[in-house]
Each structure stands twice: as C-alpha cells, then as structure tokens.
Amino acid sequence: MKHEIAEALQGKSIVASHASLERAAKAYGEVLEKFCLEHELPSEWFAHPDHLAVKCADRDHYRSVVEQAKPYSREMTEVPLNGRFLATAKLADMLSLGKYGEIDWLEIMEPRPEMVGVDVVGVDHAEFYFADFETVIDELDIKNISFECQSNPAHAWVSFQIADNLELKLNDAPLDDVVEHELAEKTARIIWQRGRR
Numbered sequence: 001m002k003h004e005i006a007e008a009l010q011g012k013s014i015v016a017s018h019a020s021l022e023r024a025a026k027a028y029g030e031v032l033e034k035f036c037l038e039h040e041l042p043s044e045w046f047a048h049p050d051h052l053a054v055k056c057a058d059r060d061h062y063r064s065v066v067e068q069a070k071p072y073s074r075e076m077t078e079v080p081l082n083g084r085f086l087a088t089a090k091l092a093d094m095l096s097l098g099k100y101g102e103i104d105w106l107e108i109m110e111p112r113p114e115m116v117g118v119d120v121v122g123v124d125h126a127e128f129y130f131a132d133f134e135t136v137i138d139e140l141d142i143k144n145i146s147f148e149c150q151s152n153p154a155h156a157w158v159s160f161q162i163a164d165n166l167e168l169k170l171n172d173a174p175l176d177d178v179v180e181h182e183l184a185e186k187t188a189r190i191i192w193q194r195g196r197r
Contacts, residue, residue, distance in 0.1 A: 005030055009166065010122035014054050015065050018072040021106070022095055024123050025052055028166070029098030032126070035162040039143050045136065048129040049097055051088075051105035051175045055124040058117075059085075062110035069106060070192055077179050079188035081152070084110040087191065088179050097126060105175045125159070125167035129174045133158055136170055153185075154178040 008027035015021050036046070056062040066076065066087050073089040087108040094102040103126075111119045130136065133149065136158050140147045147160040155173035162168045173181075182188035 010120060012057060012061060012121055014122050015068050015106070015108070017068075018091075018093060021052075021072075024054075025095040025097055025103070025126075028052065028123055028126055029096070029100050031163050031166060032097070032168060033099060035168075039145060041143075042139065045130045045170060046100050046128050048174070049101040049103045050127040050129050050171065051103050051107055052095060052097075052126050053107035053109055053124045055109045055111060055119050055121055057111070057121045059110055061121070062087075062108065065108050066191070069108060073106070073192070074194045075190060076192040077183065077188045078191045079182050083113050086110065088175060088188075090176075092194070100126075100128075107175065120165040123166065125169050127157065127169040127171050127175070129172075130170045131172035133170070133172070153187075154181045 005027045008023045013020060014024050035041070054065065056065050062085060069089045070076065072092050074092050075090045076087055078085055078087045089106040089108065091104045091106055094104050096102050109124060133156070137147070137149070140158070140160060145160050147158055149158050150156065155171055155178050157169045157171040159167050159169040179188065183190070
C-alpha cells in the first residue's frame with residue numbers, strides 16, 4: 001500500500017473532521033479497486049455501498065472519536081457488544097468510496113478489551129449490502145481468497161482481507177436496518193441527535 005494511502009487510512013485523527021474522513025473513504029476505495037481488479041471480483045457485489053468502520057485505540061479514544069463525529073452527524077446510536085461499545089453515526093453529508101459510490105453511515109468501534117494495543121487504529125473495513133452469500137463463498141473459494149462467515153443477532157456477513165489490516169464485508173442487512181432492529185430490541189440507544197441536547 002502506498003505511503004499516502006496508508007497514512008489516510010490509519011491513525012487516531014481519521015475522524016477529526018469530515019475532510020479527514022473523506023480522505024480515508026477515498027483511500028479505502030482506491031485499495032478496494034486495486035484488490036477487485038487483481039482478483040476480478042464481480043461488480044454486482046459492490047452495487048450497494050453501506051458504511052465505513054473505524055477502529056479506535058481504547059475506550060478513551062472511542063469516546064473522543066464519538067465526540068469528534070458529532071458535528072458532521074445527524075444522529076448517533078450506541079450498542080454494547082462483547083465487552084466494548086460500537087457507535088453508529090448517520091452522517092449529514094455523503095462520503096465517496098470512489099467508483100464504489102457513496103455512503104452516509106459511519107461505524108465507530110471500540111476494540112475488544114483483549115485487543116487494546118494490538119488492533120491497528122484507523123479504518124478497519126467497509127461494508128456492502130449483498131446477501132447472496134452462497135455466490136460470494138463459491139467465488140472466493142474458486143479464487144483462493146480466505147474469508148470468514150460471521151453473524152450477530154441483527155445481521156450476518158462474509159469478511160475477507162483486501163490489504164494488511166483492512167477488511168471488506170458483504171452483509172445481508174444494511175446498517176440502517178441493523179440500527180432500527182437494535183433500537184426496537186432496546187439493545188442500542190440513541191446517544192446524540194442534531195438539534196437536540
């Protein structure tokens with residue numbers, strides 16, 4: 001990965017401003033484009049871009065990132081999961097993933113307690129909605145691309161590495177549906193809304 005792309009994707013200041021987040025989204029799109037060309041992945045997998053996810057250094061950094069994201073978000077929710085917190089931000093303005101379209105959701109991830117100091121800080125992955133997992137798994141097997149199938153109560157996904165410390169996830173439910181489900185189940189709560197204190 002080129003130095004300037006790696007610099008845009010990693011570090012504690014990725015979400016310090018909407019502009020730095022835009023640079024990170026664009027850099028992710030460039031890495032994804034290279035990976036897709038190299039492995040000739042089907043374009044239909046990427047027709048529905050869903051969200052970008054960033055990994056924080058620890059709980060204090062997570063809290064700081066949540067605060068930093070508020071000025072360019074419309075609403076934020078938070079859910080506890082596996083001894084950590086995950087926040088989702090519905091962004092006020094779209095982010096471009098280059099040729100892969102635009103997204104208006106950001107996932108902010110506190111690392112699992114055992115991964116503090118181990119996980120790379122910065123962009124962790126992007127997700128696209130493509131629920132035909134059988135097709136994905138068959139294609140990844142043919143191309144000898146290692147992958148994992150994972151799930152939680154709200155959705156499932158297939159994930160695989162597209163570069164060092166950078167994943168792609170194909171999911172069976174867009175993040176807005178996941179957030180709606182978590183709020184209905186009362187596993188998540190709204191932590192901030194624009195115009196409300």
